[in-house]
Amino acid sequence: MKILIIEDEPELLENIKNSLEKEQFLVETASDYNTAIDKVFVYNYDCILLDIMLPNGSGLDILSQLKKAGKGKHVIIISAKDSLEDKLTGLELGADDYLTKPFHLAELNARIKVVLRRNNLDGKNILQFCNTQLDLDERLLTVDDKNIPLNRKEFDILTYFYLNKNRLITKTALAEHVWGDHIDQADNFDFIYYQIKNIRKKLQESNAQIKFEAVYGVGYKIVENEAS
Amino acid sequence: MKLLNQSLKYLSGSILIIITLWAVVFYLNMLQEIKKSIDEGLENYKRIIIQNAKKDPTILTKTYFDESFFTIHKINKKEAFTIKDQYKDTLLYMQDFDDEVPESEPVRMLTTAFKIDHNYYLLNVANSMVEEDDLIKELLYDIVVLYLFLVLSIILINNIMLKKLWHPFYSFLNQLKIYKLGNTQKLPKITTETKEFMDLQKAVNTLLEQNLAVFEQQKQFIGNASHELQTPLAITTNKLELLLEDEQLNKEQANTVSDVFKTIQKLVQLNKSLLLLSKIDNKHFFNNKVVNINKTTHDILEHLQDFSSYKNISISCKETAQLSIEIDIALANIVVSNLIKNAIIHNTNNGSIEIFIDTNSFTIKNTGINKSLDANQIFNRFHKSTNKTDGSGLGLAIVKAISDLYGFSIVYSFKKNSHCFNINFTIR
Incomplete structure (x- = not known):
């Protein structure tokens, strides 16, 4: 999978690149308008991350040119501007998603994977991890083909972790992803622990070969359960 | 006190003093003038009597005041030379048309001496005078009438004139009263020729522009x-x-x-x-749509359920009507969710939250610390009621800012150990 990051802020570019490389993606970068234009029309990418404010031009211009050329697929806009107008223009021009800075790397991962899956549909929308399967269409978790009942929130949490296998998801990122903007009090994430505890119990009882690992009290990651 | 009444107060006070002083002076002057005029009459009378006496010596024997109001006494030469013409105020028994019995009335009397055929005579000529107490009474009455008349005229003139003169000022004042920094587009304007008012407008507008x-x-x-x-x-x-x-x-x-x-x-x-x-x-939101607050509330309650049940807070929602308002949907969500979140965060474990929705208002009550919060401070930016560091201190400030933007009113109260926020969507 090849991903192009168009972003003018070098530090941010570096962060995203590091994170995506951990996911085994092939990452290329462009940090100004001209380089970006050159790259998008010469190579094919599975996904393009596009910043709107660029030196020498606007990301939206790149997007409209891509659309004209019939290549405006798999684009995720990443912008510091949380403007509804930009969002609508971007989506109208064919962008798949719009992510406002600052974002969590886990969130970016999840969005990229969703976009990639959406565009490479092989009929089934299933996430596999060891002996577990998450059916995103039916919203079902199966362990060794056995259905494990989950409530809505639990399913959302698990999906997010499946899209970020072996990666840290901070409590903040998880709260923002699952509970949306409604939860934003940095200190009140204790309730997340109970949600995780419930899912953990269900995974253990069903002999799933995956487990949640707490990461320094700041978050969790889902990993293969080596003990089983 | 209104300017109109203020000016009336000072004017009526000073007019009272002026009129009183004027009345005293006027009275004294008038009295003097009357005496002078009577004295001239007496002088004239004296000459006529002397002339008549020369022709008709019987007059010289008239020693009592009767209808002709004079007396003549014979005196010796020595006495005669000590007498100079003298006018004095004295009293005589008389009966006016308004008296039932004769009583002493003030008169002006001229005492003089004259000589006919080597005989010397003392002449007293009297003329009735105005009664001073009557004069004072009359004058006082007139002055009171004059005073009242003046005050009434002043009220009338003041009312018309001041209202007319100050009209631009009041209209300017009203514009200022409703002026809101950043909200009102036009600067307050005064339409007048009065220099002071134009200066006022200039000064106020400069100040407003600087503030803006x-x-x-x-x-x-x-x-x-x-x-x-x-x-x-x-x-x-x-x-x-x-x-x-x-x-x-x-x-x-x-x-x-x-x-x-x-x-x-x-x-x-x-x-x-x-x-x-x-x-x-900066009013970046104004994508107004009709939003059903009941539905918004239920959605948010569901979103926050994990959050509230973690603290074991019981939530009840009483709806007596469907409340729909025109508002940006994102902002409606923020208002409702910030209020509910606030009620959860500042609640005690096992506490409760009650929500009431009626035709035009949304009320949320929650248990918490048993002490009223400072209603004046609670909506201020970065105000924190406790030292707990979790909140940003901006949640309620945001609710307030949105309420102000749309003209809703939000009130905090503390009743029966519960904190209550009421937001009334009737646009002021």
């Missing part, structure tokens, strides 16, 4: 600052996220990084809130 400039600058600064902070915050957040995934960190280091991460997340949250406030202040 500062206000705009401040808004821009908050907006720009929080906007500029986003990228560094994004970089820091992501760097820390990557660092936390580093297997080579030892536990201590990891814990430090985790603490820094948590702090940065608070900063991110604070910055988001500031950006939102700045957007509200």
Whole structure:
């Protein structure tokens, strides 16, 4: 999978690149308008991350040119501007998603994977991890083909972790992803622990070969359960 | 006290003093004039009597006052030479038309001496005078009437004139009263020829313009600052996220990084809130649609359920009507969710929340600390009622900013050990 990051802020570019490389993606970068234009029309990418404010031009211009050329697929806009107008223009021009800075790397991962899956549909929308399967269409978790009942929130949490296998998801990122903007009090994430505890119990009882690992009290990651 | 009444107060007071002084002077002058005039009459009378006496000596024997109001006594030469013409006020028994019995009335009397055929005579000529007490009474009566008349005229003139003169001022004042910095487009205007009022308008408008400039600058600064902070915050957040995934960190280091991460997340949250406030202040939202508050409330309650049930808070929602208002849907969500979140965060474990929705208002009551909060401070930016550091201190400020934007009123009260927020959507 090849991903192009168009972003003018070098530090941010570096962060995203590091994170995506951990996911085994092939990452290329462009940090100004001209380089970006050159790259998008010469190579094919599975996904393009596009910043709107660029030196020498606007990301939206790149997007409209891509659309004209019939290549405006798999684009995720990443912008510091949380403007509804930009969002609508971007989506109208064919962008798949719009992510406002600052974002969590886990969130970016999840969005990229969703976009990639959406565009490479092989009929089934299933996430596999060891002996577990998450059916995103039916919203079902199966362990060794056995259905494990989950409530809505639990399913959302698990999906997010499946899209970020072996990666840290901070409590903040998880709260923002699952509970949306409604939860934003940095200190009140204790309730997340109970949600995780419930899912953990269900995974253990069903002999799933995956487990949640707490990461320094700041978050969790889902990993293969080596003990089983 | 209104300006009209103020001026009336001073005018009526000073007129009272002026009229009183004037009345005294007038009375004294008039009295003097009357006496002078009577004295001239007496002089004339004296000459006629002397002339008549020369022709008709019987007159010289008239020693009592009767109808002709004079007496003549014979005196010796020596006495005669000591007498000079003398006018004096004295009293005589008389009966006026308004007297039932004769009584002493004030008269003016001329005492003089004359000589006919080597005989000397003393002549007393009298003439009735005005009665001073009558005069004073009359004068006082007139003055009271004059005074009342003047005061009435002043009231009338004042009313017409001041109202007319001050009309531009009052209209200017009313414009100022409803003027809201950053909300009112036009500066207050005064239509007048009066120099003072034009100066006032100039001074006020200069002041307003300066304030407006500062206000705009401040808004821009908050907006720009929080906007500029986003990228560094994004970089820091992501760097820390990557660092936390580093297997080579030892536990201590990891814990430090985790603490820094948590702090940065608070900063991110604070910055988001500031950006939102700045957007509200700059009216970046106005995608108004009819929003059903009942539905919004249920959606948010469901979203926050994990949050509230963690603290074992019981939530009840009583709806007597469907409440629909025209508002930006994102802002409606923020208002309702901030109020509910606030009620959850500041609640005690096992506490309760009651929500009431009727035709035009949304009320939320929650248990919490058993003490009223400072209603004047509670909606201020960065006001925190407790030392707990979790909230940003902006949640209620945002609710207030949105309410102000749309003209809703929001009130805090503390009754029966519960904190109550009522937001009335009737636009003021």
